Amino acid sequence: MPWCPNGHENYAGAAFCSTCGSPIYVAPAPPNYQPPPGPGFYPVPGAFPQPASSQVRSNAKVYWATGLVVALVGIAIALFLVVNSDDSNNANQYPANVQTNFLNSCEVNAPVAVCDCALDYIERRVSLADFQVAETDLRNGGAPPQWLYDAIGACR
Numbered sequence: 483m484p485w486c487p488n489g490h491e492n493y494a495g496a497a498f499c500s501t502c503g504s505p506i507y508v509a510p511a512p513p514n515y516q517p518p519p520g521p522g523f524y525p526v527p528g529a530f531p532q533p534a535s536s537q538v539r540s541n542a543k544v545y546w547a548t549g550l551v552v553a554l555v556g557i558a559i560a561l562f563l564v565v566n567s568d569d570s571n572n573a574n575q576y577p578a579n580v581q582t583n584f585l586n587s588c589e590v591n592a593p594v595a596v597c598d599c600a601l602d603y604i605e606r607r608v609s610l611a612d613f614q615v616a617e618t619d620l621r622n623g624g625a626p627p628q629w630l631y632d633a634i635g636a637c638r
């Protein structure tokens with residue numbers, strides 16, 4: 483049964499609504515059904531721009547890679563700054579265990595700041611080999627080398 487635009491039911495074939503007088507139009511016939519294109523229609527992959535979804539994914543990859551590069555550069559700069567802020571001009575640092583031994587024995591008798599400074603002073607002037615010879619002498623009851631006095635004196 484045809485219905486008018488205001489929702490009134492009318493008898494078949496009515497041109498106007500029997501309740502409100504609105505014209506009743508017959509719904510147009512559906513457009514001719516168009517079958518989807520066959521397999522031959524689709525382009526060879528890569529011959530045409532990619533669908534939007536993979537465009538988004540590849541953009542996300544670019545952003546991710548850019549972020550990684552930025553992070554790595556940031557870490558490299560941070561490491562560079564840390565290394566450079568600590569004894570930046572001292573190319574003759576002793577191994578960590580040698581430094582620790584020196585500082586531990588020094589700090590028994592002197593403030594930490596003086597010992598840190600003295601170690602730096604000695605590293606700049608005394609080779610590791612000379613330092614270890616003097617260290618062994620000291621352990622065996624030998625006299626402290628002059629550069630040790632110099633270092634403490636320079637750092638007080």
Ligand SMILES: [Zn+2]
Nearest residue numbers: 486490499502
């Ligand atoms: Zn009506």
